[in-house]
Amino acid sequence: MSAYLSIENVGITFQGDKGPFCALRDVSLKVDKGQFISIIGHSGCGKSTLLNIVAGLSAATTGGVILENAEVTAPGPDRAVVFQNHSLLPWLSVYDNVRLAVDKVHKARDKAWRHDWTLHNLSLVRMEEACDKRPGEISGGMKQRVGIARALSMEPKVLLLDEPFGALDALTRAHLQDGLMEIHQRLGNTVLMITHDVDEAVLLSDRIVMMGNGPAATIARILAVDLPRPRRRVDLACDAAYTHHRAEVLRFLHGHDTARDAA
Amino acid sequence: MDATIESTTTLAPDQVASSEDAPPRLWLGGLGAGIAWLAAALVVEFWPNFDDWAYTTELASAAGALGGGLLFASVAGRRLPGIDRLRSLAPWLVALALLLTSWEIFTAKLNLLPRPFFAPPQAFLEVYFEDWRRLGECVIRSLLLLAPGFFIGAALGFASGVALGWSRIAGYWGHPILRLIGPLPAIAWLPIAFFAFPSSWSASVFLIALASGIPVAILTWSGVAGVNSAFYDIARTLGASQRFLVLKVAVPAAMPHVFVGLFMGLASSFSVLVVAEMMGVKAGLGWYLQWAQGWAAYGNMYAALLVMAVMCSGLVTLLFKIRDRLLAWQKGLLRW
Numbered sequence A: 001m002s003a004y005l006s007i008e009n010v011g012i013t014f015q016g017d018k019g020p021f022c023a024l025r026d027v028s029l030k031v032d033k034g035q036f037i038s039i040i041g042h043s044g045c046g047k048s049t050l051l052n053i054v055a056g057l058s059a060a061t062t063g064g065v066i067l068e069n070a071e072v073t074a075p076g077p078d079r080a081v082v083f084q085n086h087s088l089l090p091w092l093s094v095y096d097n098v099r100l101a102v103d104k105v106h107k108a109r110d111k112a113w114r115h116d117w118t119l120h121n122l123s124l125v126r127m128e129e130a131c132d133k134r135p136g137e138i139s140g141g142m143k144q145r146v147g148i149a150r151a152l153s154m155e156p157k158v159l160l161l162d163e164p165f166g167a168l169d170a171l172t173r174a175h176l177q178d179g180l181m182e183i184h185q186r187l188g189n190t191v192l193m194i195t196h197d198v199d200e201a202v203l204l205s206d207r208i209v210m211m212g213n214g215p216a217a218t219i220a221r222i223l224a225v226d227l228p229r230p231r232r233r234v235d236l237a238c239d240a241a242y243t244h245h246r247a248e249v250l251r252f253l254h255g256h257d258t259a260r261d262a263a
Numbered sequence B: 001m002d003a004t005i006e007s008t009t010t011l012a013p014d015q016v017a018s019s020e021d022a023p024p025r026l027w028l029g030g031l032g033a034g035i036a037w038l039a040a041a042l043v044v045e046f047w048p049n050f051d052d053w054a055y056t057t058e059l060a061s062a063a064g065a066l067g068g069g070l071l072f073a074s075v076a077g078r079r080l081p082g083i084d085r086l087r088s089l090a091p092w093l094v095a096l097a098l099l100l101t102s103w104e105i106f107t108a109k110l111n112l113l114p115r116p117f118f119a120p121p122q123a124f125l126e127v128y129f130e131d132w133r134r135l136g137e138c139v140i141r142s143l144l145l146l147a148p149g150f151f152i153g154a155a156l157g158f159a160s161g162v163a164l165g166w167s168r169i170a171g172y173w174g175h176p177i178l179r180l181i182g183p184l185p186a187i188a189w190l191p192i193a194f195f196a197f198p199s200s201w202s203a204s205v206f207l208i209a210l211a212s213g214i215p216v217a218i219l220t221w222s223g224v225a226g227v228n229s230a231f232y233d234i235a236r237t238l239g240a241s242q243r244f245l246v247l248k249v250a251v252p253a254a255m256p257h258v259f260v261g262l263f264m265g266l267a268s269s270f271s272v273l274v275v276a277e278m279m280g281v282k283a284g285l286g287w288y289l290q291w292a293q294g295w296a297a298y299g300n301m302y303a304a305l306l307v308m309a310v311m312c313s314g315l316v317t318l319l320f321k322i323r324d325r326l327l328a329w330q331k332g333l334l335r336w
Helices: A049-053 A094-105 A111-124 A141-152 A170-187 A198-204 A239-253 A258-262 B002-008 B014-021 B030-048 B056-079 B083-087 B090-109 B121-128 B134-168 B166-181 B186-196 B199-223 B227-237 B242-279 B284-293 B297-327
Strands: A005-016 A020-033 A036-040 A062-066 A079-082 A158-162 A190-195 A207-211 A220-223
Touching: A005 A049, A005 A141, A020 A049, A020 A062, A020 A220, A020 B297, A036 A049, A036 A198, A049 A158, A049 A190, A049 B090, A079 A141, A079 B121, A079 B134, A079 B227, A094 A111, A094 A141, A094 B002, A094 B242, A141 A158, A141 A170, A141 B090, A158 B134, A170 A198, A190 A198, A198 A239, A198 B121, A220 A239, B030 B083, B030 B090, B056 B083, B056 B121, B090 B121, B121 B134, B121 B297, B134 B242, B134 B284, B186 B199, B186 B242, B199 B242, B227 B242, B242 B284, B242 B297
Parallel strands: A036 A190, A036 A207, A079 A158, A158 A190
Antiparallel strands: A005 A020, A005 A062, A207 A220
């Protein structure tokens, strides 16, 4: 029985000015349908490169990605991406940015359905009021919400989030995390999210994939987060299991991982 | 969009002051401008001309009417619609009145400037009143030459710019050609154009199209080539085809550059228009200039120059209006 999304021995080597540069090697990960996976690691460890390979924007040098028994060879609407801070086309309104994806993915549906579906997805992220605004006129948090609405509207098999809340202030980030958790709970999406934020990783994920440092980075450890859902950040603040998971990730990131030293 | 523009203009510091305080009864700038224009009217009418000049009284009444209108506006003040837009023009209105007065004094009144070369203001009026039919026809003929040339050039330039920016093969073949031909002034093709085309009209259209097409092509090309690759990534993750990437991403993203190209193309098409009309075409403002100079009718020449200036700047303004409408998403990034 193969997994829903399977990353198999993926490696990538770039041809740089100073000869070949191996960014990733032997990355293997199996993700079940509906799972929320976070990828955490220091800057430059190839997290975004890995996400781009899954998205199909970059081609792996070795290995490959299999999504529901089909190999990923090019970008496609079955893997929607939300980028860190440039997810929207600036000349289109909020509505048109989502509608663009809806028209592309749901070609078979009629116009009225596509209109309703666009508004429905905007309302999932509470952005239906700002339909006519352009990206230049709304805040960073709102832009990310629209990016998420567009990704959801495509009903992708996998949602790929590349540090979606990285550029936002703490309060906005918390709001959006809660929103994302609620949507994930309701729709059961399969999510792969890159993050720098330890709390975000523990709060949202079923599993946290910790990547070692580059060059030739690979997965160092995978931490299963078996906290019951729905999760509420306030309740978890003092939860022993939560603080334990959080400490594990922190230890990994800051180099005091006893398990790894022993190995 | 418009609402935001409005709010920024009303927030300009000097206007905040005037709207916060009790609305001034009198528009002082308008009062000054009105007085200046009335003074100009008096000088024109009652200071005797050195020589006999027609339309002196008409000029005086026009200046007087403007002055009277400004005086009325300054008293009626805030109740007049559109007065706020006029408000900032007051210094210019004063300066123009002074300019007209001194011009009138140096030419018609004292005759200090050499005569056939410097015409007094009333000579302009004379031309507009007595030769408006021919002048109007020339404007229309010029526009009929300019419009097809500019549109053909802009369309071809745009299409080839997109092709050059997008396709590797088009870039390979097009780049050297554009490099070679681009810097050449379109006027240099004039002898070939008049030889190769059946009529002087089609030759001129070709030259205008060439002059406007090349900047459009170059700027469109650089715009398409410089599109943020993140935009393509976004579109590709939506499952975009090549066609979609060109039409929905590359072209809209390159539009700010395209408009710079259109502006430059329009400007260079004016110069080609005038030269072409001077050389071959038997109508139009360029021809009128040439004809007026030939007859030493300098008043006609200046009058035609003024018409040409108004026409060209009007077209540029129109282009900018279109741009501001189309590129509203870029507001704040546009600096010119």
